[in-house]
Amino acid sequence: xxxxxxxxxxxxxxxxxxxxxxxxxxxxxxxxxxxxxxxxxxxxxxxxxxxxxxxxxxxxxxxxxxxxxxxxxxxxxxxxxxxxxxxxxxxxxxxxxxxxxxxxxxxxxxxxxxxxxxxxxxxxxxxxxxxxxxxxxxxxxxxxxxxxxxxxxxxxxxxxxxxxxxxxxxxxxxxxxxxxxxxxxxxxxxxxxxxxxxxxxxxxxxxxxxxxxxxxxxxxxxxxxxxxxxxxxxxxxxxxxxxxxxxxxxxxxxxxxxxxxxxxxxxxxxxxxxxxxxxxxxxxxxxxxxxxxxxxxxxx
Amino acid sequence: xxxxxxxxxxxxxxxxxxxxxxxxxxxxxxxxxxxxxxxxxxxxxxxxxxxxxxxxxxxxxxxxxxxxxxxxxxxxxxxxxxxxxxxxxxxxxxxxxxxxxxxxxxxxxxxxxxxxxxxxxxxxxxxxxxxxxxxxxxxxxxxxxxxxxxxxxxxxxxxxxxxxxxxxxxxxxxxxxxxxxxxxxxxxxxxxxxxxxxxxxxxxxxxxxxxxxxxxxxxxxxxxxxxxxxxxxxxxxxxxxxxxxxxxxxxxxxxxxxxxxxxxxxxxxxxxxxxxxxxxxxxxxxxxxxxxxxxxxxxx
Numbered sequence: 001x002x003x004x005x006x007x008x009x010x011x012x013x014x015x016x017x018x019x020x021x022x023x024x025x026x027x028x029x030x031x032x033x034x035x036x037x038x039x040x041x042x043x044x045x046x047x048x049x050x051x052x053x054x055x056x057x058x059x060x061x062x063x064x065x066x067x068x069x070x071x072x073x074x075x076x077x078x079x080x081x082x083x084x085x086x087x088x089x090x091x092x093x094x095x096x097x098x099x100x101x102x103x104x105x106x107x108x109x110x111x112x113x114x115x116x117x118x119x120x121x122x123x124x125x126x127x128x129x130x131x132x133x134x135x136x137x138x139x140x141x142x143x144x145x146x147x148x149x150x151x152x153x154x155x156x157x158x159x160x161x162x163x164x165x166x167x168x169x170x171x172x173x174x175x176x177x178x179x180x181x182x183x184x185x186x187x188x189x190x191x192x193x194x195x196x197x198x199x200x201x202x203x204x205x206x207x208x209x210x211x212x213x214x215x216x217x218x219x220x221x222x223x224x225x226x227x228x229x230x231x232x233x234x235x236x237x238x239x240x241x242x243x244x245x246x247x248x249x250x251x252x253x254x255x256x257x258x259x260x261x262x263x264x265x266x267x268x269x270x271x272x273x274x275x276x277x278x279x280x281x282x283x284x285x286x287x288x289x290x291x292x293x294x295x296x297x298x299x300x
Numbered sequence: 301x302x303x304x305x306x307x308x309x310x311x312x313x314x315x316x317x318x319x320x321x322x323x324x325x326x327x328x329x330x331x332x333x334x335x336x337x338x339x340x341x342x343x344x345x346x347x348x349x350x351x352x353x354x355x356x357x358x359x360x361x362x363x364x365x366x367x368x369x370x371x372x373x374x375x376x377x378x379x380x381x382x383x384x385x386x387x388x389x390x391x392x393x394x395x396x397x398x399x400x401x402x403x404x405x406x407x408x409x410x411x412x413x414x415x416x417x418x419x420x421x422x423x424x425x426x427x428x429x430x431x432x433x434x435x436x437x438x439x440x441x442x443x444x445x446x447x448x449x450x451x452x453x454x455x456x457x458x459x460x461x462x463x464x465x466x467x468x469x470x471x472x473x474x475x476x477x478x479x480x481x482x483x484x485x486x487x488x489x490x491x492x493x494x495x496x497x498x499x500x501x502x503x504x505x506x507x508x509x510x511x512x513x514x515x516x517x518x519x520x521x522x523x524x525x526x527x528x529x530x531x532x533x534x535x536x537x538x539x540x541x542x543x544x545x546x547x548x549x550x551x552x553x554x555x556x557x558x559x560x561x562x563x564x565x566x567x568x569x570x571x572x573x574x575x576x577x578x579x580x581x582x583x584x585x586x587x588x589x590x591x592x593x594x595x596x597x598x599x600x
Contacts (some may be wrong), residue, residue, distance in 0.1 A: 049394040076520070084521070120514035149480075149513060165513035167479065179470050180449075195434050205506045209544045213449060213465035214420035220376070221384070221421050244509045 009066045010056060010300060011290035014073035015126060016041050024294060030287065033162040034058045040072040040079075042125040049103060050081040066107035068294050070129035070286070074099065074110035084115035084123055086163040089183035089273070091132045093188045095296030106250075111116070111293055114160060122165050127151045130257055130282065131160060133289030140253040140278060146266045147258075148173075154244045164248065166241045172234055177218060181233065184219045191268070198269045201239025208240045238265060251275050257282050309366045309598060310356060311590035314373035315426060316341050321355045322587060323365075324594060330467025330587060334358045340372040348379040349403060367408035368594050370429035370586070372412035374399065384415035384423055388461040391432045395596030411593055414460060422465050427451045430557055430582065431460055433589030440553040440578060444545070444565045446538075447558075448473075452545045464542045464548065472534055481512070481533065484519045490528035491568070494535040498569045508540045519540075538565060542573040549573050558584050 006025040013020045017039040018122050021032040038051050052067065073083030082099040098109035113125035128143050131153055134143065145151040148169040154162045176185050215229045251274030256266055259282055270277045306325040313320045317339040323331040340352050374382030382399040398409035426499030427445050431453055434443065445451040448469040454462045476485050501508050515529045551574030556566055558580055563564065570577045 079511075085363070088388055117521070120511055121517040122514060123517045123520050143333050164510050165517070166509050167512045168509075170479050171475070174474045178474040178478045179467065181484070206540075207545045209466055209540050210464050210548075211420055212467045212471075217415070217421040217423045217465070220423050221415055221417070240506075240509050244506045247506050248510075249353060258394075 007059075007061055007065050007070055009285070009294045010059060010061055011294060012052075012055070012069040012073075013025070013070050013071050013126070013129075013286045013290065014065060014079075015039050015071040019051065019055065020283070020286075021059060022290070023059045023061055024291060028291065030291065031059060033283075033287075037204045040075065043079075045079055048073065049156065052108070063105065066109070066298065068098065068109050068111065068290060068297065069294070070111040070290060071126040074113065075125055075262075080110060082112045082123075082125075084113045085128075087114050087116045087163065088156075088159055089114065091128075091135060091158050091160060091292075092296055094128060095293040096133055098293070098297060102104070107206040108166075109297065114163070116162055118162075120164070122163060124151050124153075124163060124165070127153065127163075128160065129289035130285045131155070131289070132292050133285035133286075133287065134255060134257075134280065134291060140255045142249055142252065143255045143257060144266060144270065145194045145211060145282075146262055152249070154249065164245070166244070168237050168241045171176075172237055175212070176230065176233060180216055184216050185230045185233065186228055188228040188230065190231050194231040194265065195268055195272065197232045197235025198239035198242070198272050201236050202243050202246075202273055205240050205243035208236050211236050234265065235269070238269045239272075242269045242275075246273050253278065255280055255283055259283075307359075307361055307365050309368055309594045310359060310361055311587065311594060312352075312355070312367060312369040312373075313371050313426070313429075313561065313586045313590065314369050314379075315339050315371040319355065319419065320352065320583070320586075321359060322590070323359045323361055324568070324591060328591065330352060330591065333583075333587075340375065340377070341380075345379055348373065352408070363405065366409070368398065368409050368411065368590060368597065368599065370411040370593070372415065375425055380410060381411040382412045382425075382544060384413045384425075385414045387414050388456075388459055389414065389497050391428075391435060391458050391460060391592075392596055394428060394432055395593040398593070399599060409597065414463070416462055418462075420464070422463060424451050424453075424463060424465070426586075427463075428460065429452065429589035429593065430585040431455070431555040431589070432592050433585035433587065434555060434557075434587075435592060440555045442552065442575075443555045443557060444551055444566060444570065445557045445582075446562055450541060454549065464545070466544070468537050468541045472537050475512070476530065476533060481515055481529070484516050485533065486528055486531045488528040488530065490531050492527045494531040494565065495568055495572065496541035497532045498534025500543070501536050502543050502546075502573055505540050505543035508536050511536050534565065535569070538569045539572075542569045542575075546573050546575075553578065555580055557585055559583075 007023045008026045011022045019036040020033045073079045097112040101108040114128045115123045145152040150166040150168050152164045254275045255278045307323045308326045319336040320333045342436045344413045373379045385397050397412040415423045437495040443453040450466040450468050452464045554575045554577045
């Protein structure tokens, strides 16, 4: 499929739940992705070489071509711990900070994560590559990467100056699956119920703590059938996240890296909080970030 | 054990996880409690008469003596739904609002819960009897009943004017058992780590949302061994609850109905929030509340 002679490196986003690989031929020339469901959470360290070899086979990559990996494969419990660079840091330092995997036949490197110690100890792994992938594009001083553990990243030109994690997605999951609200939440999603809850949380974020049990009580009292409790719980949590981030950073231009329903929900909430939102696709910025890191490592 | 001729009613606190019964002989004359582990969550509606009969047997109560029950036995899914009286209401209305159980051989009644529709739909069941049990004692305009679902109840003399539920205890359970923090939380409890987290939450409750993931990141970075993450998570959540309640009610005199470690934690947090705390024992106020309701129902 590819002129294998032209392949300069294989780039891989090896996350918790899946692996995505591209053959890169320099510049912005890159293959379509090859994917594998064997993410970090399904693998022991010894499993990685075989999974990688199968991916290289699918991409028809010859021996000797190096591999650059970002994501949870570099976490403790992944393939090999790739450590953390401490913020603030220049984004160009990421490539140089990559960790060599102990594999005799091929040059395989894993990009480091980023850590901070203030105001709260915090870590990211994978998102730093997406941030690197924004470089050169329309830049905003703040980037929001929503998800299980949402990251809000502050930038100053090509420097990552700090970041904060919110467990919003995971709080939604554990509360909706394991608390008394599990009996109560509907499957429906009503965008206006979501927006109303976001507005409530933004107007008075401290009150959010009082609003959770209301999702249960509404049903007990037969008063809640009109509202989508699932959308409302999500709106309260995302609204509280946006309120806290706005208190820290003030509203302004922000890049939102997300797709699908997540992008839609955060776009709504960020705009409600007064942010000027620029949406970018997650896979695109990951690929761009891996290309930039590969250029930083293997440029001649 | 008792002069059975003197028993005027059997009083029962039939909660989610256990049953506690007393033989009441009028005035403040009451037996030691008889307990049974068969709480509401272990029983189908048809099981209740037999469990009650065994308790009456243990208390040596003759046929014909009436029974008054408070708690989750009156919830949907309990013995028989006892409904809710809507706040604001006079506490003396509780006894008259009791629901007769369909049992031919004995007068058995279950006290209603209390509901409110503003500012958020809310319900309580069992706590209203404890509030009734405070009547006549040193009264404060605000009562805190911490637990899985903490209740904050506003009083105006003998009227229950409103209340708010916080899912604090349940949030602690689901986050500490089912989120990524489950890997991280230690078994230790350090009172000063608890207090520090309470103070942080009170100083800036919006920031609490940023602090959860720090409990994980501290461990990943090897920075957190000195702090008890369990105490810290609890302090953040209880601190956020107290901050929200203080924003609603302002600091002032408050009655705390609690025992053991729960009483200690909330006493610390409430004092840190500026409340003037009067501690009362939960079992004592439940018993007093049942006596008062029985007097309202069966006084001659």
